[in-house]
Amino acid sequence: MAGIIGKKVGMTSIFDEEGRNIPCTVVQVGPCVVTQVKTTETDGYAAIQLAFDDKKEKHTTAAMKGHFAKASTTPKRKLVEFSDFGSEPKQGDIINTSLFAEGEYVDVIGNSKGKGFMGVIKRHGFGGVGGTTHGQHNRLRAPGSMGASSDPSHVFKGKRLAGRTGGNSVKTKNLQIVKILPEQNVMLIKGALPGHHGSYLIVEK
Amino acid sequence: MDLVNFAQTTLVPRNKIPDFKAGDTVTVFYKIKEGTKERIQQFQGVVLQRKGSASSETFTVRKISNGVGVERIFPLHSPKIESIEVNKHGVVRRARIFYLRGISGKKARIEEKKM
Numbered sequence: 001m002a003g004i005i006g007k008k009v010g011m012t013s014i015f016d017e018e019g020r021n022i023p024c025t026v027v028q029v030g031p032c033v034v035t036q037v038k039t040t041e042t043d044g045y046a047a048i049q050l051a052f053d054d055k056k057e058k059h060t061t062a063a064m065k066g067h068f069a070k071a072s073t074t075p076k077r078k079l080v081e082f083s084d085f086g087s088e089p090k091q092g093d094i095i096n097t098s099l100f101a102e103g104e105y106v107d108v109i110g111n112s113k114g115k116g117f118m119g120v121i122k123r124h125g126f127g128g129v130g131g132t133t134h135g136q137h138n139r140l141r142a143p144g145s146m147g148a149s150s151d152p153s154h155v156f157k158g159k160r161l162a163g164r165t166g167g168n169s170v171k172t173k174n175l176q177i178v179k180i181l182p183e184q185n186v187m188l189i190k191g192a193l194p195g196h197h198g199s200y201l202i203v204e205k
Numbered sequence: 206m207d208l209v210n211f212a213q214t215t216l217v218p219r220n221k222i223p224d225f226k227a228g229d230t231v232t233v234f235y236k237i238k239e240g241t242k243e244r245i246q247q248f249q250g251v252v253l254q255r256k257g258s259a260s261s262e263t264f265t266v267r268k269i270s271n272g273v274g275v276e277r278i279f280p281l282h283s284p285k286i287e288s289i290e291v292n293k294h295g296v297v298r299r300a301r302i303f304y305l306r307g308i309s310g311k312k313a314r315i316e317e318k319k320m
Contacts (some may be wrong), residue, residue: 009209010208010209011206011209011273012212012213012260012261013260013261014213014216014260015282015283015284016211017219018238019236019283019285021280021283024212026208026209026212028208087288107258179212179216181211181212181215183210184211186208186211186212188216190213193307
C-alpha cells in the first residue's frame, strides 16, 4: 500500500465552507526519501523503504551511514518498508504530500499512548460490580466472576483481566484529509490519531 | 506546536470582533441557512465567558427567553457570524459569571460601566 511516514504535531479545528467546525489533527508528513528498493530477486520480497526525520551524523552507526549514503541522503531517524507501493519510485526519490489529495480517505497507524497497569474498566470496558447500596462497599471497579466453579475448576485462558494498557500499534481507518499545506509538508486529518504529540505515524492510502 | 499555530493562522480567517468580555450585553448576528435561502438571526444576551485561545476561541451568551434561560456557545471566528454588536459594558468582578445561572430578576442585574 502506498504511504508516507509522518509525525503527530497536535490538534486544532478549522471551519469548512458551510461553517461547520471540523476537529483536525495536524500531521507533519515527509518529505521521505526512498532509501532502498527491495525486489524478489535480491531480497526475496518486493518493498520500498522510506526514511524520515533528520538526525545527527554522530548519532548514526557506520553501517547506517553507508546505507543512507547509497541513497545520497542525510541520516534519518525512522525507516519504514511499504509493499505494493503502486508507483515504482527509485532509490533517492523524494515522497511528499503530493501523494495525497484533499478529501481523500486514509488509514493511520501509530503507537497508542501507554497507560500503565490499568483495571478491567479502563482496559476492557467492564461495567464494574453492583450498585452502591445493599451493603456493597468495595467492589465498584472489580472484574466480577472469573467463571464457573468446580467444573472446569480453572480460569479459562484469555480471560480479560487487568494489566498493561496502551502503548501498542493502533490503526485508525477511514480518516478524511481535510487540508494539505504542501510548502510546510503538513496535512490536516479529520479526527483524532493514536499516540502522543511528536510520535511517528504511518499514513496509508 | 508551531505548526498548529501556523495552520490556525493560515486556514482560519479571523472575524473582526469588538472588544467585549464577561458581563457585557451583546447581539450576535448569526447566518442561518433555510433550504437555499440565507437569513440573519439575532441572539442578544449577557456574555458569561470567553474560552479558549486563537482561532478556536469561543464565547457563551445567556438570555432569558419566555422565562427560560437559554445559553448559546459561539465560536468567535466562525464564518457564520456576520457581526457582533456590544450593547452594554457591564461591571463584573470575575471572568466567568456562572453565578448568573442561579439568580433571576432584580438580583441578576449587572451594573453598567461608566465610560
